[in-house]
Amino acid sequence: MAKTPQTEPRQSWTFSNDVNSEIRRAAATGIYDIRGGGAKRRVPHFDDLLFLGASMSRYPLEGYREKCDTSVTLGTRFAKKPIELKIPVTIAGMSFGALSGHAKEALGRGATMAGTSTTTGDGGMTEEERGHSEKLVYQYLPSRYGMNPDDLRRADAIEVVVGQGAKPGGGGMLLGQKITERVAGMRDLPVGIDQRSACRHPDWTGPDDLEIKILELREITNWEKPIYIKIGGARPYYDTALAVKAGADVVVLDGMQGGTAATQDVFIENVGQPTLACIRPAVKALQDLGMHREVQLVVSGGIRTGADVAKALALGADAVAIGTAALVALGDNDPKWEAEYQKLGTTTGAYDDWHEGRDPAGITTQDPDLMARLDPIEAGRRLRNYLNVLTLECQTLARACGKSHVHNLEPEDLCALTIEAAAMAGVPLAGTSWIPGQSGF
Amino acid sequence: MAVTLDMAKLDLREVNTALQSAAKTHSNDAYLIENPRGSHAMACGLDGALDVTIKGSTGYYCAGMNKEARVTVDGSAGPGVAENMMSGIVTIAGDASQYAGATGHGGLLNIKGNASSRCGISMKGIDIVVHGNIGHMSAFMAQKGNLVVLGDAGDALGDSLYEARLFVRGKVKSLGADCIEKEMRPEHLKMLAELLERAGADASPEEFRRYGSARKLYHFNIDHADEY
Numbered sequence: 001m002a003k004t005p006q007t008e009p010r011q012s013w014t015f016s017n018d019v020n021s022e023i024r025r026a027a028a029t030g031i032y033d034i035r036g037g038g039a040k041r042r043v044p045h046f047d048d049l050l051f052l053g054a055s056m057s058r059y060p061l062e063g064y065r066e067k068c069d070t071s072v073t074l075g076t077r078f079a080k081k082p083i084e085l086k087i088p089v090t091i092a093g094m095s096f097g098a099l100s101g102h103a104k105e106a107l108g109r110g111a112t113m114a115g116t117s118t119t120t121g122d123g124g125m126t127e128e129e130r131g132h133s134e135k136l137v138y139q140y141l142p143s144r145y146g147m148n149p150d151d152l153r154r155a156d157a158i159e160v161v162v163g164q165g166a167k168p169g170g171g172g173m174l175l176g177q178k179i180t181e182r183v184a185g186m187r188d189l190p191v192g193i194d195q196r197s198a199c200r201h202p203d204w205t206g207p208d209d210l211e212i213k214i215l216e217l218r219e220i221t222n223w224e225k226p227i228y229i230k231i232g233g234a235r236p237y238y239d240t241a242l243a244v245k246a247g248a249d250v251v252v253l254d255g256m257q258g259g260t261a262a263t264q265d266v267f268i269e270n271v272g273q274p275t276l277a278c279i280r281p282a283v284k285a286l287q288d289l290g291m292h293r294e295v296q297l298v299v300s301g302g303i304r305t306g307a308d309v310a311k312a313l314a315l316g317a318d319a320v321a322i323g324t325a326a327l328v329a330l331g332d333n334d335p336k337w338e339a340e341y342q343k344l345g346t347t348t349g350a351y352d353d354w355h356e357g358r359d360p361a362g363i364t365t366q367d368p369d370l371m372a373r374l375d376p377i378e379a380g381r382r383l384r385n386y387l388n389v390l391t392l393e394c395q396t397l398a399r400a401c402g403k404s405h406v407h408n409l410e411p412e413d414l415c416a417l418t419i420e421a422a423a424m425a426g427v428p429l430a431g432t433s434w435i436p437g438q439s440g441f
Numbered sequence: 442m443a444v445t446l447d448m449a450k451l452d453l454r455e456v457n458t459a460l461q462s463a464a465k466t467h468s469n470d471a472y473l474i475e476n477p478r479g480s481h482a483m484a485c486g487l488d489g490a491l492d493v494t495i496k497g498s499t500g501y502y503c504a505g506m507n508k509e510a511r512v513t514v515d516g517s518a519g520p521g522v523a524e525n526m527m528s529g530i531v532t533i534a535g536d537a538s539q540y541a542g543a544t545g546h547g548g549l550l551n552i553k554g555n556a557s558s559r560c561g562i563s564m565k566g567i568d569i570v571v572h573g574n575i576g577h578m579s580a581f582m583a584q585k586g587n588l589v590v591l592g593d594a595g596d597a598l599g600d601s602l603y604e605a606r607l608f609v610r611g612k613v614k615s616l617g618a619d620c621i622e623k624e625m626r627p628e629h630l631k632m633l634a635e636l637l638e639r640a641g642a643d644a645s646p647e648e649f650r651r652y653g654s655a656r657k658l659y660h661f662n663i664d665h666a667d668e669y
Contacts, residue, residue: 031661085486144544144563147525149486149506176660188546188565188584191605193659197584202562203521203540212481213521216502219457220486298628 021211023031023263033102033265036098036354036364037324038166038257039303043274045257046308048421049414050430053400061399068395069405071318074296075157075249077228078218082226082249083135083157085319086115086390088406091367092300093139094160094396095121095232097174097358098181098261098354099327101128103363106330108132109122110383113167113326114391119159119321121313122172122197124186125151132380140217140389142171142198146185148293157250159228160210162201162239165301166271168232171199173262180366210246228252234274237281252321252418255301257323261364262355277424280411283316292316293407298398306393313394314349314409315425322390331361331384363425368405443471443494453480464489464510479519481535485527504531507548517521520557523550526567539576543587551640558595561588564605570640580607580619589636591644599652607652608633610644619658625651 011017022033049181054060061068075082095208096104106126111118117135120126124146130136138155140147152158163169174183174195185193214227229243230252233259241379243251255275260268268295286292298437299312312320324332333341340360343352354364362373398406401413415430416422421430423436444463446456456474464487465471471492477483481500486492487510495503498516508527517535526545533541534553543559545567552569553558557575561569566585575594581597583605593611600617606629607620616622626647633646 142527144565147507147544148527148546149488149525152506173661190659193603194661196582198563202559202581203502203524203543209520212501216482216485216505219453220481220506222458222461223454 010046021022022095029411034262034355035265035352036259036269037352037383038259038262038265039269039272039274041258041269042419044276044418044419044424045274045302046276046311048276048417049311049425049427050128050417051307051310051314051397051401051413052415057400060234061404063399066399067404068259068399070391071298072407074228074298074319077249077291077295078223078247079157079224079226079249081156081224083117084135085117085135087387088313088394089114089303089317089387089390090116090137090298090319090321091326092258092321093119093120093121093137093161094327095123095174095261095367096129096186097121097123097178098364100180100363100371100374101126102374102376103327103330103379104129105132106374106379106383107326108136109376109380110326110329110387111135113380113384114387116276116387117156120155122174123183124148125154126186128376130154132182132376142201143196144202145195145197152217152225153221155225156227157228158221159230159252160214160217160248161230162210162243163232163234163254164230164260165232165254165256165272165275166260166351167263167267168234169199170267171270172197172260173355175262175355175357178355178366182184183366203309207242207246214247215241224248228298230254232256232258233275233278234271236273236278238287240282240285240297241289244286244289244295250298250300251282251286251294252300253278254321255299257302275299275303276421279312279315279317280426282422286316295316296312306390306395307397309390309394309413310397310406310409312386314413315411318407325386326383327363329383330348330363331374331382332359332363334361337361443473443492445473445475448478448480449476453482456483457485460484460487460491460493460510464491464508465490467509477516481519484510488571496536502652507531508553517554523548523567531649536573541571545569547586549578549636549639561605564588568636568639570636570642572640572642574611577614578617580605580611580620580663583607587632587636589640589642589649590631591642601656601658602652602654604654608649609652610648610650613650613652617651619655620652621655623651623653625649 018397108129112134119137135156137157140160176192226249228250231239233255256272296318299317336359359365362370414427467489474495477497479500485505491510493512497625500519502521504512505647509529513532523531524543527550532551537556539557542550550569552571555573556575559577560575564583570589577595580599584603588607594613596618599620630646
């Protein structure tokens with residue numbers, strides 16, 4: 001008897017294996033999933049844009065010969081001592097506590113060799129990063145862990161953190177297993193307890209108050225330090241405008257691909273906007289206020305290549321910041337630790353349980369044995385190399401568009417591969433002159 | 442003889458520059474600020490021994506991040522007075538607005554009148570003595586230090602408290618999550634007596650009740666989700 005043909009087993013798109021595994025995990029534990037990193041879902045990104053390059057109507061610059069400047073100055077609006085960087089790529093804020101002291105030192109070394117700045121994070125300023133960072137931005141966070149006027153004055157700039165891309169509107173929690181004596185001491189809390197990082201500042205609410213807070217910070221630091229305001233990619237037009245109103249020298253805008261040390265997965269994946277969607281509204285706010293280039297815009301969240309850097313600048317940013325990519329350059333998620341990732345139930349490239357403090361690469365941990373795996377000198381060199389490559393790639397693309405400074409890149413140099421990216425970036429869909437959402441369409 | 446700085450004639454930057462420069466030299470000089478007119482960020486960032494008296498009321502963040510200096514406001518203080526204070530003494534003759542002593546690491550904040558909501562929020566080692574009442578959500582997420590209240594406390598005192606110690610002589614409208622009344626032991630009575638004396642408060646330690654953290658929220662536990 002002929003066998004009845006069988007339909008191939010069909011997996012549900014809605015209830016995929018990944019989704020079902022999370023349902024089973026939730027059912028077993030009764031608690032949501034916490035992880036590090038930024039949004040992992042596919043969102044419109046810089047990959048969806050292309051540079052047009054020079055042609056009959058555009059004149060390119062000679063590679064390896066003609067100069068393409070990459071310098072950037074941050075904090076020209078009010079600060080007596082703006083920050084001068086050799087490259088338009090900075091290191092984003094990441095906390096000591098979330099990261100090891102060696103990792104912070106490596107970030108400082110790499111950034112300094114490349115001619116750029118690095119940034120503290122929740123938990124205060126460590127000697128490792130101050131000592132090895134020629135230019136150090138000091139984050140002013142809601143928790144105020146480790147905050148003190150001496151470090152404020154030792155900083156080269158101050159970044160008031162209002163939000164971050166991975167979790168606009170959310171605070172944080174550094175779990176007890178990473179709270180060593182040193183971390184606890186810097187935060188004025190007992191060893192080994194979970195430490196909540198507040199989601200709101202304790203002594204101001206809203207941009208009117210923030211304006212006064214910034215006045216205080218300037219008065220304490222003799223009006224020398226540039227004041228950055230960091231916002232998550234929530235309402236980029238109004239948040240940028242209000243940051244300018246509050247007196248920012250620099251706006252740091254972090255899209256949803258921007259990483260965090262530890263946040264609920266549901267938060268990371270479902271709150272905020274993609275980086276690509278945030279840049280043009282922020283730039284428009286600056287332009288509407290006559291502040292574009294007067295107040296500098298630093299964009300972060302998913303920057304990986306020199307192409308990403310160049311595209312962010314073309315859309316109007318003055319510089320970018322990298323966090324996750326910098327950690328990868330140091331050695332995070334390196335295949336050489338695959339056997340250990342397997343033991344932790346994960347694999348290279350997917351390891352994101354940074355909050356557990358068991359990082360095989362020795363970066364997101366306070367365990368002395370694991371920390372010792374990261375050589376800060378060698379890791380710093382890798383970061384320097386990576387930053388140099390980002391810069392060279394960005395210059396290559398800028399020269400191809402005929403630009404003698406990377407800041408001369410502009411939206412007109414770009415087209416988009418998808419309608420979504422065209423709408424978000426405000427550039428034409430490839431092969432057309434159509435910019436969705438503009439010109440009545 | 443105090444050096445007088447008149448804010449009817451000098452702007453904020455000039456006044457703060459004069460005070461900060463004098464503090465840096467640990468001059469122990471006395472300064473008198475006239476016509477403060479509710480200015481913000483007055484006498485902030487002082488880093489050294491110095492006496493400053495402000496004749497009138499101040500705006501936001503007076504004496505912010507103070508180190509060693511003795512600052513007296515002969516009036517009332519706006520939000521965030523002595524925020525993130527490290528050491529020294531800040532005295533408010535009148536009332537203090539919201540967030541008084543927020544995130545303070547050390548020193549004494551002595552408020553002779555009342556303090557508004559969120560007094561001592563996220564405090565990290567400062568001593569705060571309020572001779573009157575305090576508003577709601579005071580000592581929220583307070584980490585270290587002592588908050589002493591001679592009057593009453595508003596709603597949700599000590600919500601999500603860490604290791605700060607709270608002493609209240611009057612009524613407490615309600616306690617916040619994880620804040621409980623605790624036994625007043627001899628070492629607390631001794632410490633409180635010293636603090637009251639430093640603050641010039643006419644009260645006996647035995648009249649106070651002590652509140653602190655139940656420490657049940659120190660590690661996330663799904664069974665505590667109803668607490669917040």
